[in-house]
Amino acid sequence: MNRVADTTLPRERAQLIVERLQRDGRVVAAELAAEFRVSEDSIRRDLRELAAAGQCKRVYGGALLAANFAPLRQRDAQHIARKQALARAAVSLVSPGQILFIDAGSTNTQIALALPERQDLTVITNAPDVANALLGRPGFDVLLLGGRLHHHIGGTIGAQAVAQARGIRADVCFPGVCALDARNGLWTFDDEENLLKQAMIGASGEMVAVATAEKLQAAATHLTAGIDAVTHLVTEASAALDRFSGTGINILLA
Amino acid sequence: MNRVADTTLPRERAQLIVERLQRDGRVVAAELAAEFRVSEDSIRRDLRELAAAGQCKRVYGGALLAANFAPLRQRDAQHIARKQALARAAVSLVSPGQILFIDAGSTNTQIALALPERQDLTVITNAPDVANALLGRPGFDVLLLGGRLHHHIGGTIGAQAVAQARGIRADVCFPGVCALDARNGLWTFDDEENLLKQAMIGASGEMVAVATAEKLQAAATHLTAGIDAVTHLVTEASAALDRFSGTGINILLA
DNA sequence: AAACATCGTGCATAAACGTGCAAAACAAAA
DNA sequence: TTTTGTTTTGCACGTTTATGCACGATGTTT
Numbered sequence: 001m002n003r004v005a006d007t008t009l010p011r012e013r014a015q016l017i018v019e020r021l022q023r024d025g026r027v028v029a030a031e032l033a034a035e036f037r038v039s040e041d042s043i044r045r046d047l048r049e050l051a052a053a054g055q056c057k058r059v060y061g062g063a064l065l066a067a068n069f070a071p072l073r074q075r076d077a078q079h080i081a082r083k084q085a086l087a088r089a090a091v092s093l094v095s096p097g098q099i100l101f102i103d104a105g106s107t108n109t110q111i112a113l114a115l116p117e118r119q120d121l122t123v124i125t126n127a128p129d130v131a132n133a134l135l136g137r138p139g140f141d142v143l144l145l146g147g148r149l150h151h152h153i154g155g156t157i158g159a160q161a162v163a164q165a166r167g168i169r170a171d172v173c174f175p176g177v178c179a180l181d182a183r184n185g186l187w188t189f190d191d192e193e194n195l196l197k198q199a200m201i202g203a204s205g206e207m208v209a210v211a212t213a214e215k216l217q218a219a220a221t222h223l224t225a226g227i228d229a230v231t232h233l234v235t236e237a238s239a240a241l242d243r244f245s246g247t248g249i250n251i252l253l254a
Numbered sequence: 255m256n257r258v259a260d261t262t263l264p265r266e267r268a269q270l271i272v273e274r275l276q277r278d279g280r281v282v283a284a285e286l287a288a289e290f291r292v293s294e295d296s297i298r299r300d301l302r303e304l305a306a307a308g309q310c311k312r313v314y315g316g317a318l319l320a321a322n323f324a325p326l327r328q329r330d331a332q333h334i335a336r337k338q339a340l341a342r343a344a345v346s347l348v349s350p351g352q353i354l355f356i357d358a359g360s361t362n363t364q365i366a367l368a369l370p371e372r373q374d375l376t377v378i379t380n381a382p383d384v385a386n387a388l389l390g391r392p393g394f395d396v397l398l399l400g401g402r403l404h405h406h407i408g409g410t411i412g413a414q415a416v417a418q419a420r421g422i423r424a425d426v427c428f429p430g431v432c433a434l435d436a437r438n439g440l441w442t443f444d445d446e447e448n449l450l451k452q453a454m455i456g457a458s459g460e461m462v463a464v465a466t467a468e469k470l471q472a473a474a475t476h477l478t479a480g481i482d483a484v485t486h487l488v489t490e491a492s493a494a495l496d497r498f499s500g501t502g503i504n505i506l507l508a
Numbered sequence: 509a510a511a512c513a514t515c516g517t518g519c520a521t522a523a524a525c526g527t528g529c530a531a532a533a534c535a536a537a538a
Numbered sequence: 539t540t541t542t543g544t545t546t547t548g549c550a551c552g553t554t555t556a557t558g559c560a561c562g563a564t565g566t567t568t
Contacts, residue, residue, distance in 0.1 A: 128382035146400025
């Protein structure tokens with residue numbers, strides 16, 4: 001996570017600070033000063049300007065993400081904002097150079113949008129929506145899983161996609177979460193969708209379940225993966241988390 | 255790293271700066287001056303011009319990539335009305351129940367949008383954009399060709415997509431047209447893109463070339479298909495069509 | 509309350525900037 | 539080849555921007 005650029009343009013630095021802010025939700029002045037090799041005075045000046053522009057909220061020691069970051073376009077803008085918050089938290093688990101499986105789903109589309117650019121990431125997905133979110137952005141290698149497109153799921157499924165996924169080895173998998181419970185694990189509705197998710201998970205080192213609070217109360221028909229296969233759970237503070245206490249899952253709250 | 259060319263034409267230099275900008279997202283004036291062996295003044299002049307042309311954003315110390323500079327999306331936005339008109343004409347060649355290849359490209363995205371619903375159409379495409387245009391609309395069976403996504407083309411290319419396309423038999427193919435001339439036929443820029451187009455065309459009974467007027471004057475590097483492989487040409491009334499008179503192609507004007 | 513960290517402001521310095529101008533390089537016409 | 543006209547370049551100049559430091563003020567912790 002070293003940003004040892006000998007020459008970082010002032011404006012570029014401000015931009016990077018914003019990116020970091022969006023990703024982590026907060027920044028510490030002293031840390032930034034060390035990373036960019038400038039005095040804290042300069043960082044403070046940057047943060048002051050960003051705060052004046054409404055990009056962040058200045059606090060003692062650093063800055064926080066400004067709350068008023070809601071596009072508010074759709075009717076379910078509420079859901080989108082929640083999913084964006086989850087996505088921002090989820091992408092903090094990604095490191096430069098990693099290979100990611102990103103399954104179809106509206107939350108996962110937000111994850112794709114929130115992924116940082118120019119980090120040499122490889123993304124394998126079955127969702128044209130996810131592919132579109134990454135198209136034209138620098139630093140992304142995108143692999144599309146072929147096959148028949150399922151309209152309701154919003155991604156490809158079937159033998160071909162499964163076979164293609166099996167031939168890959170990835171670092172992290174972001175499966176779409178239909179339902180998740182602490183006892184059994186991850187559930188899915190559709191049979192073929194289930195098979196593809198299992199292939200993706202099996203081909204990945206880690207599995208990050210990103211789910212809104214209600215997904216932890218929901219039920220579905222096919223058991224996709226046991227609870228011990230879940231390495232991280234990214235969810236909301238309002239979620240019922242007591243049953244997850246003994247599972248050893250790393251829980252990250254948006 | 256170092257570009258010690260003794261002879262770098264001014265125009266060429268600007269081009270290289272843009273390339274670097276696209277690759278790194280930023281350029282430093284002092285570094286460029288050293289690499290091109292010119293004074294910083296000249297570099298500053300270059301950057302000023304590029305910024306005026308909207309290719310980059312000038313900042314203290316150098317320049318940053320313009321935030322909204324997405325090569326593909328930009329092409330999408332251009333001539334939308336003209337492409338919609340072409341698309342409306344092109345879909346009149348489609349009959350219910352047919353199987354269609356739709357290649358990547360902004361014009362072809364418009365074709366997908368213009369296709370009639372509830373006609374039991376099967377669409378095979380390498381473009382997530384095309385898939386998205388059909389997603390959720392009734393009466394479409396969509397097959398996505400897997401593989402590595404090419405950012406500039408806006409679709410998948412490579413051995414996998416080619417193999418998948420070869421295993422299909424379709425009625426009509428809508429290849430993306432980089433250039434078309436009456437003597438030789440259909441041309442393409444990229445080598446791998448060319449191979450996929452050939453596979454699509456070879457797997458289809460008919461081939462419909464949909465091209466704006468300027469595509470008939472353009473040139474490209476790879477010959478994809480001979481002129482006799484083109485069954486229909488959909489283009490604009492303003493196009494130079496005299497040379498196509500003896501080819502036996504069915505010409506449809508938007 | 510004392511000790512300490514962080515903050516904003518003012519100031520000096522250095523780097524980068526735009527502008528105007530004249531020399532140099534280049535291309536086209538004689 | 540020489541001449542003419544255009545483009546490109548480097549330099550000088552005054553201006554703007556960014557930076558680090560000093561210093562007093564304001565928070566935070568113990």
